[in-house]
Amino acid sequence: MSFAQSLRQDADPIFEAIYLHPFVQGIAKGQLPPESLIHYVSQDTEYLNTYSKVYGMALSKAQTPDQMRLFYNRIGILLEGELIPHLNLCRVAGVTHDEVMQHPVELAPTAHHYARHMLCVAQQGTLGEIVAVVLPCQWVYVDTARRIIEEFQPTTEHPFYDWISFYASDEMHQGLMELTALLDHLAPGARELDLAMMRSAFLDSSRLEYQFFDMAFTLQKWTPSGPGAYPLGEKPDSDSFDSLSVRVNTCV
Template sequence: MSFTDQLRHDAKPIFQAIFNHPFVKGIGEGDLPKEAVAHYVKANAEYLHAFMNVYGIAISKCSDREDIAFFKENIEFVLNSEIHPHHNLCAYIETPYEDLQGYPLPPTADHYIKHMKTHAHEGTLGEILAVLLPCPWTYLEIGDYLMEHVQPTPDHPFYEWITFYVNDEIKATTNQLRKKLDAWAETASPREKKAMKDAFIKSCQLEWAFWEMAYRLETWPTSSLKEVTSHA
């Protein structure tokens, strides 16, 4: 069993929880609260900016031109292509994408970004690969899951979103990240393998938490703190 096969095996309950999450199920059913969709797009727009930043940090740690080219191509993909599923969500809520950018991050998204950047700045290239992999991998499997269970037609409200995440570029990115991480793991020490596994599993957990954050309209507890202060 390869290193990434083992990671997927260990993360199986988290992947299943993502498939079963009401936000993901709502995508499949074509019915989601518009406030939750807006909350998701606001946070994910900022998250994708951070994702590109981490790709940039990965480039700074590369010694191989092929790896540099890979991360550069993925920055361009996120920058130019990953806005398409956002536009599908924005059409559903009848709100221009531009109106949902530049918002402060909710706690979970803030934590996820800091988690990625900590491993990127302080860890090895192997840790960067591990911390990034759950994002494309979970979305690829969400797309596959929804295609199988929903079999959406072009009139489905989220048809473009679902089909985007089963396209060849998402599959290629996931497979290449897996291949690079498996190759890195072959010469990694036990300590580094543990760091890579911890980074991967936590990113999987935060992928689930990101859906939960959006669905529950998570915000910072300002109102609650004011209430506590007023009773002090």
């Protein structure tokens, strides 16, 4: 079994829990509350900004021009955002993407945690650790979307057809294969300790993928009375912001 496959095997219970999570099942069955969809899109936009930065840090640690090109190309695609899936979620929520983007966003605890987890590994880790920390993001979405297609056979009438077909596409799968191939290329030259760090980065990101869906589903916020997801049209009350935890439209 390849190193990447062994990580995927270790994370299998987490991937299973992700598939069964109410947010993912809501995508599969075409039913999710609008607030959860909006919370997801606004937090995910920030997440993708961080993800681009992590690819930039991977580029700086790349060992060959081909590896540099891989990360360079991905940054270009990511900076466009994942517009197709995000537009799909906004449409179902009954809002425009522009409306969601107009509102300042405070990173919710899980999005905050996930961003810092990736940035910390990107700054301190090897190239292999960076690949391991970003890999669940792609693997979870490809596996999830393909499993939904297998189980539910959604047609173009399905409310989340665009979301599902975007992540189940051959292009997305190809991107996943590129990353697992790179990890399997790097693993044989890594020391035991580095391999353990890669495993831990992969498992933590997998758990955070679960938590990210949970954050959107439960409209997670820092404190019961503090700021969090707010309905569109309602400006957040800046006085109620906890100044220590607030990040407004930041590229963390």
